Amino acid sequence: GIQVEQSPPDLILQEGANSTLRCNFSDSVNNLQWFHQNPWGQLINLFYIPSGTKQNGRLSATTVATERYSLLYISSSQTTDSGVYFCAVEVYVSDYKLSFGAGTTVTVRA
Amino acid sequence: EAQVTQNPRYLITVTGKKLTVTCSQNMNHEYMSWYRQDPGLGLRQIYYSMNVEVTDKGDVPEGYKVSRKEKRNFPLILESPSPNQTSLYFCASSLGRSTEAFFGQGTRLTVV
Numbered sequence: 001g002i003q004v005e006q007s008p009p010d011l012i013l014q015e016g017a018n019s020t021l022r023c024n025f026s027d028s029v030n031n032l033q034w035f036h037q038n039p040w041g042q043l044i045n046l047f048y049i050p051s052g053t054k055q056n057g058r059l060s061a062t063t064v065a066t067e068r069y070s071l072l073y074i075s076s077s078q079t080t081d082s083g084v085y086f087c088a089v090e091v092y093v094s095d096y097k098l099s100f101g102a103g104t105t106v107t108v109r110a
Numbered sequence: 111e112a113q114v115t116q117n118p119r120y121l122i123t124v125t126g127k128k129l130t131v132t133c134s135q136n137m138n139h140e141y142m143s144w145y146r147q148d149p150g151l152g153l154r155q156i157y158y159s160m161n162v163e164v165t166d167k168g169d170v171p172e173g174y175k176v177s178r179k180e181k182r183n184f185p186l187i188l189e190s191p192s193p194n195q196t197s198l199y200f201c202a203s204s205l206g207r208s209t210e211a212f213f214g215q216g217t218r219l220t221v222v
Binding site for chain 2: 030031033035041042043045048050086088090092095096097098100101102103
């Protein structure tokens with residue numbers, strides 16, 4: 001099956017700092033999403049981004065499908081940005097499944 | 111408000127006592143699926159459904175059943191729960207292939 005690798009595994013930031021999270025995948029994908037899992041365990045949709053660039057407030061994401069990677073940018077980080085960030089991809093085969101990376105745990109300190 | 115609703119949010123049960131976790135979506139989505147999340151193992155798919163009365167196994171289906179009698183509902187059934195099914199469970203739905211998936215709030219299940 002497809003391999004999804006996220007880096008770094010852990011990230012500690014001072015409030016106000018910027019950061020970049022990376023997601024590499026081993027095959028062509030038809031769907032790529034970024035999620036934020038908050039401390040209560042909820043998975044929050046951040047971006048649906050199989051290709052191109054999107055921005056939403058202080059967050060933005062870029063997917064370069066031909067090179068099989070996606071980047072999530074967090075600017076001016078806040079303590080509420082803490083949590084685990086997951087990249088998930090879908091490959092077009094006979095089944096239907098999102099394959100998740102292991103996540104990047106972000107801790108933002110005040 | 112468009113959403114995927116799971117119930118219950120938290121459940122502690124005993125080994126062997128049948129339970130059902132409900133999942134309902136109000137977005138008229140065709141596709142629904144169940145995942146479990148475990149430390150060190152990430153999120154893994156249990157079952158999925160691409161339409162009413164159409165279900166199929168994911169990566170870890172053993173010990174679980176599902177049904178899709180209506181488009182909006184996709185319950186997860188544990189006929190005889192065991193401690194190794196203690197996990198955080200998520201239901202998800204999407205309009206179709208290669209479209210954005212939306213997740214429920216999660217159900218934290220403990221089997222003792």
